Amino acid sequence: MNSEPLLLATPSGEELKLCPEGPWIAANVSMLETLSRSVGADVDQSRAVTLDMSGVSALDTLGAWVLEKLSRRASSSGRSAEFIGVADHFSGLMDEVRQVNRHTPPPAPAPNPVLLRLNDLGKSTVGAREDITIFLQMLGALFMALIGVLRRPRSLRLTSLIYQLYRIGWQAIPIVVLITFLIGAIIAQQGFFHFRRFGAESYTVDMVGILVLRELGVLIVAIMVAGRSGSAYTAELGSMKMREEVDALSTMGLDPVHVLILPRVAALVIALPILAFIGSIAALYGGGLVAQFYGGMAPAIYIARLHEAISVTHFEVGILKAPFMALVIGVVACSEGLRVKGSAESLGRQTTTSVVKSIFLVIVLDGLFAIFFASIGM
């Protein structure tokens, strides 16, 4: 037996006899393609083609298809093509292959590129409107659930709320402290480094204090929570949706917003201000350490400068923003989670969307608050 496939072509007058030999199997596919291409011209020129299969030692679907393709190429323009000497144990496969690929669907017409762009633009416009609608709907549903809880406080899912607080509040503290500590230290270092040139080193403390309390503390923490807890919410709710757990809840007469979403969003609204506070303190502490070891400023002086530089207003401006940012993160994360469809891919996509969208909205919200506080003189 041959270990390599062969294809012997013997033309006799206008007839062509093809003798495939050896193993015509998928493992030899590149050789099979070369062989079938090499006789292509001969097949086109001859009037009748005979395929003698008696030398084939092994055959699988791929090999059978390559041979069938040759015979179809021969028979396509009204010429004759036939198989002879097909071994018994190959005949089933050959018959099967003869049935396939008979009806190739017409290829889809290539779309107009301009129309395609316009279509995308239109779709994203409609999509943006839909996003806003879904956001508002979720906000409304949450509000209704909240009213329900206020009317019957016992219906609050306390266990769930505490558990979520533990997960997104308590467990987030180490990483929040670490990051904000580093951010505070970096700001202080940069302040000392650059302000030193015009002898305004002591103003570094003002900068660190105001920046951290008004903006950075809450913003960094909100972004971290959006990445850490918002993504977890989306993935959880999404996989619940995928496995029809959300539907199961609804059929038991329970409102998924009440059972699943309210405790999560409420936990975020409670936890984020606390985390923002802890984060701000860690940042101030980081700034203080840099002031001592890099700027040469005694801790007592740092604290005294801080005391002069910042007021309760700065703290209020920062901490007031936190619950609103938490609400935005929670609503986006939960509504994106409920938009997950059947596939695992959609879960990943919705989680990404959730994080990107909530970080974007948090920053936009921060900007709006900055304008608001500036105009009321805070």
Added chain:
Amino acid sequence: MGESQEQFAIRVRDLVVGFGRQTVLDHLSLDVRRGEILGLVGASGGGKSVLMRTIIGLIPRQGGTIEVTGRPIGGRTEGAATTWGILFQQGALFSSLTVRQNIQFPLRENLVLSQELMDEIAIAKLEMVGLRAQDADKYPAELSGGMTKRVALARALALDPPILFLDEPTSGLDPIAAGDFDALIGTLQKTLGLTVFMVTHDLASLTTVCDRVAALADGKIVAIGPMRELLQSEHPWVRAYFHGKRSQMLQHEMR
């Protein structure tokens, strides 16, 4: 050795598999003959899927030997895709690829061939499992349960492997679809000369397509043979399985 290579597709000897302290398979031995359809039955959680997954190398074994087409299996097997095709219970289609790409995946990874031929082979496989060329550009999420199983079968058969593993192929299908699927497996087995190892609970499949049935209980194969012989088995678990109320009813209908 030469003889066993001809005769047996899979030989399992004294296989021991366990998780932690629990032993799931306890010195299990099983031979699957070349070219037969072997059905494996057993209690839920009794180790049927564990046995299948151990043979294909997904679960490490603690003892014993496994030979597939005469070669011992150990650790990760290179060229596994050309030795066997596997139909997972839920299909396990790659959700980010279309049906066509799913079927082409093993071809693309194992062979060097032109895109044109690859497309034709994919459509050929699709039509062999009873689907139409129009379904080739759908995504797995758009398929019904029966179609998913068929596409998964087409992917398992993409490289014409000599051995096909099926994990509950008819679960979740309606009786008509399940019957069609059984017939399809029978036809493909004949045309492609496959050895089929099928884990199933479906008594109809066992009766209609399986050449032999093996019963797994207490971590061992307690009975093996054609369905007729198993029905006469004296083993208490096998009796309970085939002579329970549900089974009795079905067998009565079939006679």
